Amino acid sequence: MMPAHQPAYDPVEVAALQPAAVDAARDDAVSAIAAAGSLDELKQVRLGHAGDRSPLALANREIGALPPQARKDAGARVGRARADVAAALAARSAELEVAVEEQLLVDEVVDVTTVAAGSTGARHPLTTLQERIGDVFVAMGWEVVEGPEVEAEWLNFDALNLGPDHPARSMQDTFFLDPPEAHIVLRTQTSPVQVRTLLARHPPVYVVAPGRVFRTDEPDATHSPVFHQVEGLVVDRGITMGHLKGSLDHFARSMFGDHVDTRFRPSYFPFTEPSAEVDLRCFVCLGRTPAVESCRTCKGEAWIEWGGCGVVNPRVLVACGVDPDEFTGFAFGMGIDRTLMFRHGVSDMRDMAEGDVRFTRAFGVEV
Numbered sequence: 377m378m379p380a381h382q383p384a385y386d387p388v389e390v391a392a393l394q395p396a397a398v399d400a401a402r403d404d405a406v407s408a409i410a411a412a413g414s415l416d417e418l419k420q421v422r423l424g425h426a427g428d429r430s431p432l433a434l435a436n437r438e439i440g441a442l443p444p445q446a447r448k449d450a451g452a453r454v455g456r457a458r459a460d461v462a463a464a465l466a467a468r469s470a471e472l473e474v475a476v477e478e479q480l481l482v483d484e485v486v487d488v489t490t491v492a493a494g495s496t497g498a499r500h501p502l503t504t505l506q507e508r509i510g511d512v513f514v515a516m517g518w519e520v521v522e523g524p525e526v527e528a529e530w531l532n533f534d535a536l537n538l539g540p541d542h543p544a545r546s547m548q549d550t551f552f553l554d555p556p557e558a559h560i561v562l563r564t565q566t567s568p569v570q571v572r573t574l575l576a577r578h579p580p581v582y583v584v585a586p587g588r589v590f591r592t593d594e595p596d597a598t599h600s601p602v603f604h605q606v607e608g609l610v611v612d613r614g615i616t617m618g619h620l621k622g623s624l625d626h627f628a629r630s631m632f633g634d635h636v637d638t639r640f641r642p643s644y645f646p647f648t649e650p651s652a653e654v655d656l657r658c659f660v661c662l663g664r665t666p667a668v669e670s671c672r673t674c675k676g677e678a679w680i681e682w683g684g685c686g687v688v689n690p691r692v693l694v695a696c697g698v699d700p701d702e703f704t705g706f707a708f709g710m711g712i713d714r715t716l717m718f719r720h721g722v723s724d725m726r727d728m729a730e731g732d733v734r735f736t737r738a739f740g741v742e743v
Contacts, residue, residue, distance in 0.1 A: 393435055393450045401431040402457035409464045415472050422465055432458050501739040502604055502728060505716050506586045509606050512630045513584040521583045523569035529559035531568040535695045536647040551590050562590035570609040574696035579703045580612035597724045604712035611698060611705035620685055620706035624654055631715055632659055648686025648707055655679040683710035
């Protein structure tokens with residue numbers, strides 16, 4: 377049986393696959409891509425010349441209509457044209473992205489030398505108070521010393537007469553760093569700075585050590601796992617408790633005014649003997665009745681606890697290589713955060729750490 381008659385192949389059906397047509401579609405696409413002035417314009421060009429309804433995409437669909445012997449050449453021709461368009465799109469996209477980034481650098485440039493309009497901000501009050509405290513003792517002839525916040529356990533505890541079984545060495549109070557056998561801690565006080573000073577120099581020693589310390593306290597209005605202390609140490613011949621009281625009275629009046637009184641209450645610290653707690657007479661009610669009865673600052677006690685102090689324990693002097701028969705000394709430690717709260721009526725310690733500029737600006741600008 378003879379096959380049915382096949383209609384003659386109509387070249388009009390595949391005019392889009394003619395070399396001239398393919399080249400023209402490619403050239404139009406490349407020209408449009410080069411003319412795109414922004415990424416948004418390039419997106420529209422991409423849709424028109426490389427999308428599903430673009431001339432080259434439609435031509436590609438017509439390849440199946442060609443005789444088998446013509447499909448290979450037509451496919452290669454359309455493929456090269458589409459590859460040229462894709463390469464042109466990628467190159468132009470990269471150029472425009474670079475242009476966008478360069479324009480951003482121009483538009484968002486900040487002149488750091490210009491004078492700021494409005495508020496100029498402020499240094500953190502803990503920083504300025506710490507410097508003010510240092511100035512008080514430098515004026516007395518003392519020296520401000522510093523030390524590392526990551527400290528050897530021996531310097532933080534053993535040298536200060538805190539034995540291996542002392543409660544302060546437990547995991548509930550101290551941050552121990554891994555591995556435990558390295559015996560490294562985040563310092564719980566700035567006392568290790570005092571130990572380092574005694575190990576490095578021979579008395580007489582008159583130093584004050586302000587700095588940041590760490591304890592595993594839950595944060596609340598009056599506690600924080602990170603806070604600031606200032607500790608003082610004097611080691612010299614003939615030092616007595618009277619020298620300690622006079623130094624702290626001057627310190628207190630420098631912080632709170634000439635009207636402030638202090639008192640010592642007997643206490644216990646492993647590194648001092650005898651030891652005392654230092655209280656300030658309430659600077660709100662002044663300890664006077666009937667105001668003291670309703671005072672929210674001292675809770676009706678007339679006195680506010682400020683810190684601890686005492687005569688340096690001879691065991692600490694021996695651990696640091698100082699002869700306790702020749703030298704005596706005193707030490708004290710006060711919280712800088714607590715001092716700031718007393719000075720300025722700050723009710724919540726967490727306000728100092730939250731970074732709210734409204735809190736910092738309230739203290740003004742100090743240099």
